[in-house]
Amino acid sequence: MPVNKGNNRALDCSVIKYIHQANADAGKQSLDTIRCAYPEGEEIYPGATISSRLHIQICVCNPDSIKGYFLPKPLSKYNPHL
Numbered sequence: 001m002p003v004n005k006g007n008n009r010a011l012d013c014s015v016i017k018y019i020h021q022a023n024a025d026a027g028k029q030s031l032d033t034i035r036c037a038y039p040e041g042e043e044i045y046p047g048a049t050i051s052s053r054l055h056i057q058i059c060v061c062n063p064d065s066i067k068g069y070f071l072p073k074p075l076s077k078y079n080p081h082l
Contacts, residue, residue, distance in 0.1 A: 009057065016059045032062040 002010035016034055024030055041053030060066060072078045 032065040
């Protein structure tokens with residue numbers, strides 16, 4: 001079973017792939033992209049629904065949906081592996 005470790009969301013990815021395949025097997029319409037909000041971290045103030053690490057994850061199931069992309073600069077600050 002995959003495990004989410006830090007920013008590597010292997011379990012999230014596996015769940016989305018499974019749901020996508022189950023829908024295809026059931027003859028349901030496939031989705032090009034899936035997005036979901038992930039509220040991680042602490043509330044930014046008492047009673048808030050916004051958390052300190054709230055973010056959106058996007059899963060692109062159909063690569064033909066990608067029309068372009070950008071790389072923030074400086075690259076080494078945002079992705080030292082490039």
